[in-house]
Amino acid sequence: MSGAPDHHLSSAPPSSPGEVLALLRTGAAATRADIARITGLARSTVSQRVDALIAHGFLIEAGAEAGDSTGGRPPRRLHLRTREHVVAGVDLGASHCRVALLDIAGVQLALREDQLSIADGPSSILGHVERTLHALLDEAGLDPASLQSIGVGVPGPVEFTTGRPVDPPIMPGWHQYPIPEFFADRFGVRALVDNDVNVMALAEQRRAFPDTRYLLYIKVGTGIGCGIVADGRLHRGAQGSAGDIGHIRVGDSRQEAAPCRCGNSGCLEAVAGGAALARELSDLGLDAASSRDVVRLVKSGNRDAVRMVREAGRAVGEVLAGLVNFFNPDTVVVGGALAAVHDQLLAGVREAVYRRSHPLATHVLRIEPSRTGADAAVVGAAILAIEHALSPEQVDRVLAGASPR
Numbered sequence: 001m002s003g004a005p006d007h008h009l010s011s012a013p014p015s016s017p018g019e020v021l022a023l024l025r026t027g028a029a030a031t032r033a034d035i036a037r038i039t040g041l042a043r044s045t046v047s048q049r050v051d052a053l054i055a056h057g058f059l060i061e062a063g064a065e066a067g068d069s070t071g072g073r074p075p076r077r078l079h080l081r082t083r084e085h086v087v088a089g090v091d092l093g094a095s096h097c098r099v100a101l102l103d104i105a106g107v108q109l110a111l112r113e114d115q116l117s118i119a120d121g122p123s124s125i126l127g128h129v130e131r132t133l134h135a136l137l138d139e140a141g142l143d144p145a146s147l148q149s150i151g152v153g154v155p156g157p158v159e160f161t162t163g164r165p166v167d168p169p170i171m172p173g174w175h176q177y178p179i180p181e182f183f184a185d186r187f188g189v190r191a192l193v194d195n196d197v198n199v200m201a202l203a204e205q206r207r208a209f210p211d212t213r214y215l216l217y218i219k220v221g222t223g224i225g226c227g228i229v230a231d232g233r234l235h236r237g238a239q240g241s242a243g244d245i246g247h248i249r250v251g252d253s254r255q256e257a258a259p260c261r262c263g264n265s266g267c268l269e270a271v272a273g274g275a276a277l278a279r280e281l282s283d284l285g286l287d288a289a290s291s292r293d294v295v296r297l298v299k300s301g302n303r304d305a306v307r308m309v310r311e312a313g314r315a316v317g318e319v320l321a322g323l324v325n326f327f328n329p330d331t332v333v334v335g336g337a338l339a340a341v342h343d344q345l346l347a348g349v350r351e352a353v354y355r356r357s358h359p360l361a362t363h364v365l366r367i368e369p370s371r372t373g374a375d376a377a378v379v380g381a382a383i384l385a386i387e388h389a390l391s392p393e394q395v396d397r398v399l400a401g402a403s404p405r
């Protein structure tokens with residue numbers, strides 16, 4: 001049988017330089033001969049594409065280490081050029097700012113974390129990010145021109161197409177702030193801005209669970225949110241607010257009274273979020289003001305704290321059971337500050353999910369603690385940047401001489 005193997009998702013044969021790069025990047029092709037075979041392009045056309053990609057610094061071509069068994073000239077393998085092609089990941093939290101520099105293949109080159117309050121506002125925080133980024137590039141011996149794009153995760157809702165936060169509750173002064181324009185003016189590159197839970201979901205799927213295409217990432221911290229990977233891509237919904245599960249109302253009459261910062265009562269976040277648990281423990285006379293204190297008390301074996309976290313897990317599980325029935329993921333990852341005590345939290349989550357979800361939806365379902373941990377957001381933001389910089393459309397634009405990147 002002849003014909004090209006179906007390595008590409010679109011029905012049209014991949015043919016642009018950007019699509020050729022995508023074949024090499026995903027491992028579908030490794031040499032010029034592979035590209036010709038897969039795409040059906042003439043050898044001379046393949047050479048034009050590959051030479052252009054090499055000239056623009058996307059690729060390098062190396063000789064194979066050993067000759068092949070047929071005694072012919074060994075095929076020269078094509079590799080992504082990683083030197084002087086870097087992206088930045090920026091993780092803005094309520095009280096921290098992490099900036100990482102990664103090469104275009106995803107290897108981390110440098111990272112810095114500072115304690116800052118997001119409530120200080122955009123010009124102060126983004127000014128800090130700008131200075132940090134210059135310092136990291138400097139340390140790595142890289143010119144600012146090596147920066148290809150920037151990914152940013154923020155702790156609030158974002159309209160992804162414009163990169164602007166929309167009424168973020170814990171980010172005063174950031175509503176509609178043009179974050180991408182800030183970076184475009186200073187670095188001449190595109191910045192992609194997303195909600196932090198979305199970039200965490202992306203990091204978890206790409207790095208820890210690459211085999212799954214349907215993943216939910218539940219962040220249980222001060223608040224509660226959910227990032228959704230559907231068919232291998234982030235699902236953001238029509239306005240970008242998909243996964244805002246913290247304000248789904250949960251069950252029993254005692255909990256229904258719990259007031260929520262959103263103005264309603266009985267929300268999941270008001271029952272099971274770290275802030276709510278800390279308040280309950282503090283009402284019992286314990287020293288607890290934040291998720292961190294809840295984690296500390298659980299680790300020290302405090303029975304009230306252990307019981308509350310397990311109950312919180314059950315409340316999360318009640319909501320998750322509905323999501324599992326609706327969305328049919330094969331992997332659910334639980335992260336956020338409270339996942340530091342995942343034995344207790346996940347026991348409650350699993351109990352509720354397996355009791356309430358349809359067997360067909362749960363028989364291959366795995367519910368796991370986060371594997372990317374504290375790096376989830378900064379790595380996920382960098383992955384957003386890499387996937388933009390290496391997307392076929394963007395590569396073709398760069399080769400056509402368009403700017404800015």
Ligand SMILES: [Zn+2]
Binds near residue numbers: 261263264265269270
């Ligand atoms: Zn609420």
